[in-house]
Amino acid sequence: MSQETLFLKNTETFAESMARCGVKYHFAYPITPATDVMKRTAVILPRYGGTMMQMESELAVSSALAGAACSGKLAATSSSGPGMSLMQEAVSFMAGAELPCIMLDSMRVGPGDGDIVGAQSDYYMATRGGGHGDYHVPVLAPASGQEIVELMPRGIRLAYVYRTPVLFVIDGVTAQTTESATLPEYHDYAADYDVSDWAYTGTGKHPKRALITGSYAHEDGFQMNERLRRKYERITEAEQLWEEDSVADAELVVAAFGIHGRMCKDLVRALRAEGKKVGSIRPISLWPFPQKAFDALPDTVRQVLVVEMNHGQMVDDVRLALNGRVPVHFFGKTGGDMPMYTLHEMIAKTNSLLGE
Amino acid sequence: MLTKCMFSGSGGQGSALMAKLVCLAAIREGLKVVMTQTYGIEQRGGDSTAYVIVSDEPIGSPIVEKDATLAVALSKSIYDLCFEGSAPGGSLFYNSSLVEEPRQPDGFEQIGLPVSDMAMKVGSVRAANMVMLGAVLGRSGLLRLESVEEALKETMGAKKPALLEMNIKALHAGYEAGREG
Structure with missing residues (x-):
């Protein structure tokens, strides 16, 4: 073919x-x-x-x-x-x-x-x-x-x-x-x-x-x-593999894999358009976990938000990777007619962490 | 360019086919497309909605979240969902043969066309979806009519040549109405 x-x-x-x-x-x-x-x-x-x-x-x-x-x-x-x-x-x-x-x-x-x-x-x-x-x-x-x-x-x-x-x-x-x-x-x-x-x-x-x-x-x-x-x-x-977006000067980084990681492209674009310093990391290899992406986070990063379609699993690896460097927040949902958080809900959660 | 669409109707009205044709035609034009299905337990004859995103660059979020810039309601029972799912600045196309009392939109345009009646004139009420699709293309310029026609031939041509002719007629009738409206 x-x-x-x-x-x-x-x-x-x-x-x-x-x-x-x-x-x-x-x-x-x-x-x-x-x-x-x-x-x-x-x-x-x-x-x-x-x-x-x-x-x-x-x-x-x-x-x-x-x-x-x-x-x-x-x-x-x-x-x-x-x-x-x-x-x-x-x-x-x-x-x-x-x-x-x-x-x-x-x-x-x-x-x-x-x-x-x-x-x-x-x-x-x-x-x-x-x-x-x-x-x-x-x-x-x-x-x-x-x-x-x-x-x-x-x-x-x-x-x-x-x-x-x-x-x-x-x-x-x-x-x-x-x-x-x-x-x-x-x-x-x-x-x-x-x-x-x-x-x-x-x-x-x-x-x-x-x-x-x-x-x-x-x-x-x-x-x-x-x-x-x-x-x-x-x-x-x-073999660590990930995709990152606008991390270089970010104050808040959203980490998510799969569909939520894909949605981060729109999240970062929407919040950057408002002048907010938000970036994202999308792990593609879940094992090995992309530790290197988190090691390389700049000092500008004050907090990390992990979004998942579960009650908090990858968030453990993000916490291990950051080892207490910055606070790690979790936002996750599973099941229901809409079995995940929407982009609007992800943006609202990010805004609340930014104090808005 | 990024257009978020929702194609809604009652089971059997062919809203899913409309969505599929838009996707196949968009691919012919070198565009990216994503289609997602409604969640929940579906039943025969129940309402159905297909969500489609068309873009000229890789698509981020594949989910349409009550922010459709192009919504289509083929039946009365699904009209409210489409009305509430339309984004500011968007367009809601509804079947005025069945939706007799449309609501007053705030911030988006609303286009009513009697597509069931128009479809009967070209041969069968079952072609109402194609009349509507033609109207959407004529009005919005989302895709070229020829691309959708080719996609229609690819999907339906080999199996049902007789139906193909009627569906193309319906598509054209809608297209003209859309351009005029």
């Missing part, structure tokens, strides 16, 4: 991006607001030599994902919070066994089955590993269809360079928004990486033995965790 601009739901854009960047196997189980990803991959993946397989549950999805990843081929899944919870055992295994894959959590209101409307309630689960053990997975949070397209090659690179599951998180409102996106020509990014020293490639022509395991004993366990520690340190140093 050649480059083309399409009008798609962002879940569909995610499917297109996976297919055009070399994902060969997509395992999934239907759940709002992620089902549209599998509906589209079912149709398009065969055109690229791949396939979508609907499994009987998310437990089966995650096991299939781990199995396919052992072959070195690029496999993926897409789900929402309740499904992601079920997958965490396999994600923990893949982190320990160092297996690459792509995952999408199209976030909705939790906990439990929660509600099907969009939310950012899975920040903790995404950034704290999610399953058991000392591990992280790189987490990318695109805020628009076009950014999904732009981040997919990066996600695949992270998965193969660091041999790790990579998680995309998108709030359900962004996931279900329909917008124009320019999709790239097909390129199999996974094929750019040599997996021959670890992947199961069959014994027909290659009588090599490989061991992929998440199970270690004594000294081996220590060495495995030390290896993971060094890997996470390398990722933390090299």
Whole structure:
């Protein structure tokens, strides 16, 4: 397929991006607001030599994902919070066994089955590993269809360079928004990486033995965790990603990811037009958290406001990043017919912090 | 250039198709578009609103927050929502075949057109949405008529050639009325 601009739901854009960047196997189980990803991959993946397989549950999805990843081929899944919870055992295994894959959590209101409307309630689960053990997975949070397209090659690179599951998180409102996106020509990014020293490639022509395991004993366990520690340190140093706007002379900085981060563009523009020194930081990599963006904040910054579609999760990382330098305020909402604060409400909150 | 639109009607009136055509036509013109859906439990025959933002640069907030500069009400039951969702300086187009007692706007212009009656004259009341879309284009100059016509052919042409002709007639009738009005 050649480059083309399409009008798609962002879940569909995610499917297109996976297919055009070399994902060969997509395992999934239907759940709002992620089902549209599998509906589209079912149709398009065969055109690229791949396939979508609907499994009987998310437990089966995650096991299939781990199995396919052992072959070195690029496999993926897409789900929402309740499904992601079920997958965490396999994600923990893949982190320990160092297996690459792509995952999408199209976030909705939790906990439990929660509600099907969009939310950012899975920040903790995404950034704290999610399953058991000392591990992280790189987490990318695109805020628009076009950014999904732009981040997919990066996600695949992270998965193969660091041999790790990579998680995309998108709030359900962004996931279900329909917008124009320019999709790239097909390129199999996974094929750019040599997996021959670890992947199961069959014994027909290659009588090599490989061991992929998440199970270690004594000294081996220590060495495995030390290896993971060094890997996470390398990722933390090299892979922080964020977008910032008008921070250089800002007195108040608004930090938000996903849809609220996108809305900050309008917030900053509106308040700057009134002469107010407001800037914004939009974390794109949620793990590693963009510590560097906060380290570099100028001394002009007096306070930071964090806006989320939850009751306060990323705000913890902002507080850790700032380590008491300036006061950090929180403004968040989850659930309801409008499951987030509007731009007007964000502006009003910012104005109140500015003393107006 | 940034226009925030809301296209509202009762289920089956085709407000969502209007929104989709605006988006497809805008993409043809190299513009950026975002469409969001209404939240809540929808039901057959209930009201529906599609929100669209059209811009010549990347779009920030994708949400239309009672600040539509271009609102369309195809039915009486949705008129109040559109009236209250219109921004100062904006335009509210309403179907005067069904909305008999429009309210007095404060700060935005209001254009009433009997699009259901006009649609019946070109063949079917079901084309009222296309008459309205034509009128919106004629009046606002948001997009070129040709772009929307092409989008209409792309969406409807292959499956329903007979309906396409009537819908294009309806679109043109609305466009002329919009330019005159």
